[in-house]
Amino acid sequence: DVKVTQSSRYLVKRTGEKVFLECVQDMDHENMFWYRQDPGLGLRLIYFSYDVKMKEKGDIPEGYSVSREKKERFSLILESASTNQTSMYLCASRGERATYEQYFGPGTRLTVT
Amino acid sequence: SQQGEEDPQALSIQEGENATMNCSYKTSINNLQWYRQNSGRGLVHLILIRSNEREKHSGRLRVTLDTSKKSSSLLITASRAADTASYFCAGFNSGGSNYKLTFGKGTLLTVNP
Numbered sequence: 001d002v003k004v005t006q007s008s009r010y011l012v013k014r015t016g017e018k019v020f021l022e023c024v025q026d027m028d029h030e031n032m033f034w035y036r037q038d039p040g041l042g043l044r045l046i047y048f049s050y051d052v053k054m055k056e057k058g059d060i061p062e063g064y065s066v067s068r069e070k071k072e073r074f075s076l077i078l079e080s081a082s083t084n085q086t087s088m089y090l091c092a093s094r095g096e097r098a099t100y101e102q103y104f105g106p107g108t109r110l111t112v113t
Numbered sequence: 114s115q116q117g118e119e120d121p122q123a124l125s126i127q128e129g130e131n132a133t134m135n136c137s138y139k140t141s142i143n144n145l146q147w148y149r150q151n152s153g154r155g156l157v158h159l160i161l162i163r164s165n166e167r168e169k170h171s172g173r174l175r176v177t178l179d180t181s182k183k184s185s186s187l188l189i190t191a192s193r194a195a196d197t198a199s200y201f202c203a204g205f206n207s208g209g210s211n212y213k214l215t216f217g218k219g220t221l222l223t224v225n226p
Contacts, residue, residue, distance in 0.1 A: 033213065040218065042201070042217055042218035043201070045213055048213055101161060102148075102158065104157070105155050107154060109153070
């Protein structure tokens with residue numbers, strides 16, 4: 001079974017802190033994604049990566065950066081956390097073909113106070 | 114941009130009844146996928162239908178796709194309390210970015226025992 005794991009289920013940080021969210025997949029997938037999910041807004045894509053060291057902005061990249069140094073790991077970085085970044089963060093991975101499904105991690109609920 | 118838009122936003126039925134959720138999308142797609150999310154968890158892929166397919170079945174799930182109307186429906190037959198979850202459609206368009214799905218806001222299905 002494909003497994004996508006995220007470093008924390010719940011995280012509480014203070015405004016201005018630097019926050020790292022880690023995601024690891026074990027299926028040698030080329031593509032990895034970071035979404036945030038908010039009530040009434042659904043899932044919105046923050047960043048994605050189609051290869052090691054490659055990244056592309058999604059729909060809402062402002063205030064975030066990412067890092068993909070190894071194929072299995074994709075990190076989301078909040079350089080200076082703000083209260084409007086309180087959200088559920090979901091990581092996903094997918095193989096190369098367009099017909100492949102995306103596999104999601106369990107999510108990290110981040111609260112910025 | 115929102116590729117999928119689910120309807121209704123919320124649906125409450127009794128166990129044993131059928132549940133139908135609809136999805137409309139704006140641009141052309143290569144495939145459309147349905148995902149399920151249990152409360153506070155990650156999304157799980159349910160079924161994928163290609164643009165050249167009109168109907169697909171998987172267990173108690175039936176998906177239809179009408180590309181002329183840019184719409185899809187997900188039918189869950191003989192629903193169970195364990196089907197209570199949010200359901201999302203997501204369109205994949207390789208004509209744009211090759212790497213991302215665009216999700217709708219979801220339908221919250223409640224199946225009452």
